[in-house]
Amino acid sequence: MNYLLERVAYLKGLMDGLGVDDSTNEGKILIKIIDVLDDMVDEITELNASQVELEEYVQTIDEDLSNLEDKIYGYEDYDEDDDYSDNIQYIEVECPHCHDTVYFADDIFDFEDELLCPNCNEIIYDEDGTLKTDN
Numbered sequence: 001m002n003y004l005l006e007r008v009a010y011l012k013g014l015m016d017g018l019g020v021d022d023s024t025n026e027g028k029i030l031i032k033i034i035d036v037l038d039d040m041v042d043e044i045t046e047l048n049a050s051q052v053e054l055e056e057y058v059q060t061i062d063e064d065l066s067n068l069e070d071k072i073y074g075y076e077d078y079d080e081d082d083d084y085s086d087n088i089q090y091i092e093v094e095c096p097h098c099h100d101t102v103y104f105a106d107d108i109f110d111f112e113d114e115l116l117c118p119n120c121n122e123i124i125y126d127e128d129g130t131l132k133t134d135n
């Protein structure tokens with residue numbers, strides 16, 4: 001942002017150096033234009049400062065929100081037992097009975113139990129983990 005300030009200051013100096021003053025119509029206009037530029041730099045500097053403030057504020061809201069999400073979804077102990085809750089993969093299976101596409105968390109295959117289709121309640125996998133078909 002400082003480079004804008006510097007450039008306007010440079011223009012002011014240049015105007016003085018070239019002896020531009022309000023004795024001519026062009027001089028009057030140039031002085032007014034540089035005044036406007038000055039004000040614009042002020043405005044932009046202010047905007048920039050409040051933008052930075054706003055970004056910081058949004059960031060703290062974001063952090064608060066993600067803390068809240070962790071609490072709500074129970075990920076608070078995430079780091080302590082990450083081998084349990086880390087990276088659950090979902091396996092897509094087409095039910096051989098109703099041909100609906102269903103999803104199972106991969107850790108469900110660790111249990112020796114039948115897997116039922118949530119749609120038609122038929123067995124998709126039996127206790128051995130073998131895919132059941134109608135054939």
Ligand SMILES: [Zn+2]
Nearest residue numbers: 095098117120
């Ligand atoms: Zn089914």
